[in-house]
Amino acid sequence: MMAADAGATVLETNDSDPMKPDKAKTKFDVIIIGAGPSGYTAGIYCSRAGYDTLILSGILPGGQLVNTTEVENYPGFENGIMGPDLMIDMRKQSQRMGTTIIDDEAVDVDFRRSPFKVLTSSEEYEGRAVIIATGANPRKMGLAGEQTFAGKGVSYCATCDGPFFRNQEIVVVGGGDSAIEEATFLTKFGTTVHIIHRRDELRASKVMQERAFNNEKIKIHWDSAVTDIKGDQKMQQVIIKNLKTNEESTINAGGLFVAIGHEPNTKLFKGQIDLDDEGYVVLKNKTHTNIEGVFAAGDVHDRSYRQAITAAGYGCMAAIDVDKYLTESADKKE
Secondary structure (H helix, E strand, C coil): CCECCCCCCCCCCHHHCCCCCCCCCCEEEEEEECCCHHHHHHHHHHHHCCCCEEEECCCCCCHHHHHECEECCCCCCCCCEEHHHHHHHHHHHHHHCCCEEECCCEEEEECCCCCEEEEECCCEEEEEEEEECCCEEECCCCCHHHHHCECCCEECCHHHHHHHHCCCCEEEECCCHHHHHHHHHHCCCCCCEEEECCCCCCCCCHHHHHHHHCCCCEEEECCEEEEEEEECCCEEEEEEEECCCCCEEEEECCEEEECCCEEECCHHHECCECECCCCCECCCECCECCCCCEEECCCCCCCCCCCHHHHHHHHHHHHHHHHHHHHHHHHHHC
16 A cells, blocks of 8 residues: 555545535534545445435545555455545445535534534534544654655555565664564565664563564664655665764665654544543544544544554444434434
């Protein structure tokens, strides 16, 4: 699932959408905030269950998959599928089920009472239930070459992209559990996996450190940072600098994996629902948040898997939980 050039606008598909959104309508049974695999899947299930459903897609409809090229690990596509194409198909399927999709960004919410309110810069929407599916973004190093070679060697997901780098040297940036886990996984494919870490000791757990130290394919570059990424059509070289000696060296590598953490897109919900110290949504039970009627699905709470297929699964689970919640709420009123 290689990351591609950012900034693609391939999901601006309103002209060909089978159903144009009724922007005058503001009250729905279910409001889904976010339009990645979890959001679209939740839309499919909620609409198919007969609920009047709105997806507010945000400023980047399709989530992280919009910025990927070939997706090989999503079931049902023998020869793979381009990430943007997968998201367009999910969008159209959700619309075919009756979901209203509006390409607008939520800027505020009010979860104090039902119906819940979700505000954009131009409208206020009400929903009897809300599914938060805003995802998370990988932290980046901030180098120009990181953007230039995104999808051309630079990746943020070893599980997604590791097989693309068989028999090549690979670089992993980071020193925590995620970085060591990714480096260990990548030894299945790479000839040598170089871990670039800014300090003189790893932050990873002792067990993870021992795995790295005992793996002959892993080479750790202490007190070092990536300063540049070079190549022609694809990334070919990673320039690193020792932060103590200022000595620079070059690694001829086919892939560079950035594993310095993720940032969940939850600033909007601070003070409205429970978040953990890193900003991830805290689930009370299954997909339920601490607010009855507000649910979460996908990378916004999942810090472990971060795959399109697991995000879609969580979207399904959240929709089923919403159905149960709305059904029980209706029963109580009768």
